[in-house]
Structures are given as C-alpha cells and as structure tokens.
Amino acid sequence: MIHAVGMIVEYNPFHNGHLWHLNEAKKKSGAAFSIGVMSGNFLQRGEPAMLDKWSRAAIAVKAGVDLIIELPVVFAVRSAQYFATGGVQLLNRLGIVSHLCFGAETPEIKKLSVVANALNQENTINAMLEKMKTGQTYAASIAAALSANCEIDAQLLQSPNNLLAIEYIRAIGAYAPQLIPLSIKRQTADYHDVAITSSIASATAVRTAIIENGTIVPNSAAWQTVPLNCAQQINELIHAGKGPVTLDSFNNIILAKMRTMDLNQLALLPDVTEGLHNKISSAALKATTAHELLFNVKSKRYTMTRLQRIIIHALLGTTKQKLTEFDRLGPLYARVLAFNDNGRMLLKEIHKKAAIPVITKTSHHLTSKQHHTNQLTPLQNMLAYDVTATDIFTLGFPNCAWRSGGLDYRFSPLYLPN
Known part of the structure; x- marks a missing residue:
C-alpha cells in the first residue's frame, strides 16, 4: 500500500535546508514517497515568489520531491492559521498521505501539542481576542493569552x-x-536571518544575496547554500529574465490599483478593519513605491506582513466574503505542477482515493471564456484566482518577452524522470 509524507512549502528558492527537511521527513516517517503542497506565485507573507511556480516545482522535483501540488492562492496568501488549515486539508483530501512533516525551533511535538490544545480552549480564545482589541498582533495576542491563562512559555x-x-x-x-505530525528542529539559520554563515541558510538570506548580486555567484557563500543543479537552474532563469521577481516589480500596478479602488472596495479587502481603508487610500496618493505605501500605513496593529497580504488581495480581487466561503469549503482540487516517476505512481493512487479532482489541464475545469463570467462553480471560482495570480505575476518578469498572460491554460504539469 502506497503512503506518502506530506510537506507544506514555498521553496522560495529551494536550498540545502529544504533538502535536509525532505530527507528527514522520509527518514522519520518511513515513507518511500514525498508530496509537497507548495504556494504558487504569491506567498504567505504577501510577497511574490522570486521565480514562477512551475520553475520552483521543477527545481524541487529534481532535488528529490516526488510530487508538487499547488496550494490555491486563496489559502497561500493568508495568516498562519488559514495557511496551515488549507495545506492540511489539501494533503488529507489526497487520500494517501500518512504524515505531515514540518520544521520548528521547538521540535517536541508534545510541547507544541499542549499549546495547540490550549488555543482551542474558550478562555484562551477570549483572552486572545481581548488582547487583539488593544492593538496587539495575532501572534503577540496568542502569546499573552497563553502566558496569562495556561502558564505556557510565550x-x-x-x-x-x-x-x-x-x-x-x-x-x-x-x-x-489520522495524519501523524512530525516536527524536526530547524537547522542553523533563523527564519529572518539575512547573513549566510554556513551551508544551510534561511531562504531570506539566499534571496537577499541573489537580488543584491543579480545571480547566485559561483563559489560564493550563497552558492554553497543551494544544491548545485538548483543553483544552475536558478541562474538560467535569471539570465533569461524570468526572475528575480520582487514586490518592487509591481510598484506601478500596486499604486494604480490602490488609487483607483474606492473606499467601499478597500473596506471589503481581507484584514482591513477599523478605518484602515481610509489610511490606505490617503497613503496611496502620496506614495511613489509600494514599500513607501506600506511604510506609511504600518502600525503596531498592522504589521508589514499583514499589509502586504492586503495589497496582494487587492491585486487578486479577493474579498472578506469570498475568503470566508473558501475557508468553509477548503481546497476543492489538487493542481499538479511537477512530478517524477515516483510522483506518477502517486498520482495513480490519488486518482483512485482522492476526495477532490486532480487537475492536470486547467481548461478541463475552467476555460478562459468562463473565467470572466459570473456563472462559476465554487471550484471554478477558486481556480480562477490561481489563474489571475499567474496573469498578474508574469507582469513582474524583468524580461517583458515573458509577460504574456494565460499561462495556466498553456502549461501542463512538468514530468521529470528520476
């Protein structure tokens, strides 16, 4: 009987820490197969991916992941709770995943589970909500509520x-x-580290080096943090003008969008509360870049990450009402991005056991003509946001020759033999 270990990932870009995670996941789970549920072209912190989703999926499969499935963007560009829920539901609905493996600074499942259980208690939830009313962030409110009510180390x-x-x-x-959680201790680099001090660095540090140098310089510190074939593929994409894509790549698009949305439209965006729409509208008229807009709106309550997600939701056209409905339904399809020979075996089993359809050709489920109608099913509606995300993302490519839209209708999953 085939079973796989699942991982919820971004691979922005794939580096040695991810390779270590993959190998540990297989070792700890005893699974012969691995599946990565990966964010597409826009990520959890409200940023564009450095490289497009198919390229990142192909790099990961060449590095050893058997199958990459896209996490729909309506779950990918979300706070931790909704990002995690979307990923777990998608893995579960495939019907063949036995374990979920993730990295953490505190790898003891028992300790993490105590906190998880405490967060489901009514007194903790109420305390957390009260803290959020004072302007504290979600994470800070959770920490304060746990410390006060459960004697848990914040x-x-x-x-x-x-x-x-x-x-x-x-x-x-x-x-x-029925999914078995497996936690592995994060190695060497901290999540936010921007310096490279060993062969395992944070994705933030690797991206910073690539953006500063315009490439992964051979034999540099950054070069040592990425598997050789991955580094070569990343450089090929950069030299072709297909990366790196950053938030700065969308400065004019973001400002145009925020300046032309009326206050009612801004108020409907996810995470916009307590008059923030007025502040965004005013700041958008004065700002000359996206980062300037974000800096002028940022506050204790509205962190940079939360504001970045709001901007991406504005570009995509998502609203609070839409996300509430998608959260109720969970992921409605498994969109295949890349796979190897093992992945082909996994797909055969998934087709038999999955609770949701497997998408290998977008037009079989949503056509370009249907995309722009108001008669979409919930699945088509969710998929339409992925298509829109790609159409916007390609506008960020440095080489304008790659900026055409409709790629989701033209690209098939990438098969990469072992």
Missing part, C-alpha cells in the same frame, strides 16, 4: 516556524486526525 510563539507548527497541529486535530 517564547514558544516568538518564531514564525513554531507558530506555523502549532497551527498545523491544530488543523490536523480539526480536519485530519
């Missing part, structure tokens, strides 16, 4: 990886109790 929640790990465990308990 330091556990100081790391984005620990917070995600706890949300994975909560989602497993709520939606996929």
Whole structure:
C-alpha cells in the first residue's frame, strides 16, 4: 500500500535546508514517497515568489520531491492559521498521505501539542481576542493569552516556524486526525536571518544575496547554500529574465490599483478593519513605491506582513466574503505542477482515493471564456484566482518577452524522470 509524507512549502528558492527537511521527513516517517503542497506565485507573507511556480516545482522535483501540488492562492496568501488549515486539508483530501512533516525551533511535538490544545480552549480564545482589541498582533495576542491563562512559555510563539507548527497541529486535530505530525528542529539559520554563515541558510538570506548580486555567484557563500543543479537552474532563469521577481516589480500596478479602488472596495479587502481603508487610500496618493505605501500605513496593529497580504488581495480581487466561503469549503482540487516517476505512481493512487479532482489541464475545469463570467462553480471560482495570480505575476518578469498572460491554460504539469 502506497503512503506518502506530506510537506507544506514555498521553496522560495529551494536550498540545502529544504533538502535536509525532505530527507528527514522520509527518514522519520518511513515513507518511500514525498508530496509537497507548495504556494504558487504569491506567498504567505504577501510577497511574490522570486521565480514562477512551475520553475520552483521543477527545481524541487529534481532535488528529490516526488510530487508538487499547488496550494490555491486563496489559502497561500493568508495568516498562519488559514495557511496551515488549507495545506492540511489539501494533503488529507489526497487520500494517501500518512504524515505531515514540518520544521520548528521547538521540535517536541508534545510541547507544541499542549499549546495547540490550549488555543482551542474558550478562555484562551477570549483572552486572545481581548488582547487583539488593544492593538496587539495575532501572534503577540496568542502569546499573552497563553502566558496569562495556561502558564505556557510565550517564547514558544516568538518564531514564525513554531507558530506555523502549532497551527498545523491544530488543523490536523480539526480536519485530519489520522495524519501523524512530525516536527524536526530547524537547522542553523533563523527564519529572518539575512547573513549566510554556513551551508544551510534561511531562504531570506539566499534571496537577499541573489537580488543584491543579480545571480547566485559561483563559489560564493550563497552558492554553497543551494544544491548545485538548483543553483544552475536558478541562474538560467535569471539570465533569461524570468526572475528575480520582487514586490518592487509591481510598484506601478500596486499604486494604480490602490488609487483607483474606492473606499467601499478597500473596506471589503481581507484584514482591513477599523478605518484602515481610509489610511490606505490617503497613503496611496502620496506614495511613489509600494514599500513607501506600506511604510506609511504600518502600525503596531498592522504589521508589514499583514499589509502586504492586503495589497496582494487587492491585486487578486479577493474579498472578506469570498475568503470566508473558501475557508468553509477548503481546497476543492489538487493542481499538479511537477512530478517524477515516483510522483506518477502517486498520482495513480490519488486518482483512485482522492476526495477532490486532480487537475492536470486547467481548461478541463475552467476555460478562459468562463473565467470572466459570473456563472462559476465554487471550484471554478477558486481556480480562477490561481489563474489571475499567474496573469498578474508574469507582469513582474524583468524580461517583458515573458509577460504574456494565460499561462495556466498553456502549461501542463512538468514530468521529470528520476
């Protein structure tokens, strides 16, 4: 009987830490196969991916992941709770995943589970909501509520990886109790580190080096942090003008969007509350770049990450009402991006056991003509946001020759033999 270990990833870009995670996931789970549920062209922190989703998926499969499936953008560009829930539900609905493996600064599942269980208690939830009313962020409110009500060390929640790990465990308990959570200790680099001090660095540090140098310089510190074939493929894409894509690539698009949305439209965006739409509208008229807009709106309550997500939601056209409905339904399809020979075997089993359709050709489920109508099914509506995300993302390519739209209708999953 085939079973696989699942990972919820971004691979922005794939580096040695990801390779270590993959190998540890297989070792700890005993699974012969691996599946990565990967964010597409826009990521959890409200940023564009450095490289397009097919290229990142292909690099990961060449590095050893058997199958990459896209996490729909309506779950990918979300806070930890919704990002984790979407990923766990998608893995569970494939019907063949036995374990979920994730990295954390605190790798003890028991400790993380205690926090996850405490977060489901009514007194903790109420305390957290009260803290959020004072202007504290979600993470800070959780930490304060736990410290006050459960005598749990709030330091556990100081790391984005620990917070995600706890949300994975909560989602497993709520939606996929048969999934076995596996936590591995994050190696060497901290999530936010921008310096490279060893062969395992944070994705932030690798991206910073690539953007500063315009490439991964051979034999440089950054070169040592990425598997050789991955580094070569990244450089080929950069030299072709297909990266790196950054938020700065969309400065004019973002400002145009924010300046032309009326206050009612801004108020409907996810995460916009308490008059923030007025502040965004005013700042958009004065700002000359996206980062200037974000800096002028940022506050204790509205972190840079939250504001970045709001901007991406504006570009995509998502609203609070739409996301509430998608959260109720969960992921409605498994969109295949890349696979190897093992992945082909996995897909045969998934086709037999999955609770949702497997998408290998977008037009079989949504045509370009249907995309712009108001008669979409929930699945088509969710998929339409992925198509829109790609159409916007390509506008960020440095080489304008790659900026045409409709790629989701033209690209098939990439088969990469072992």
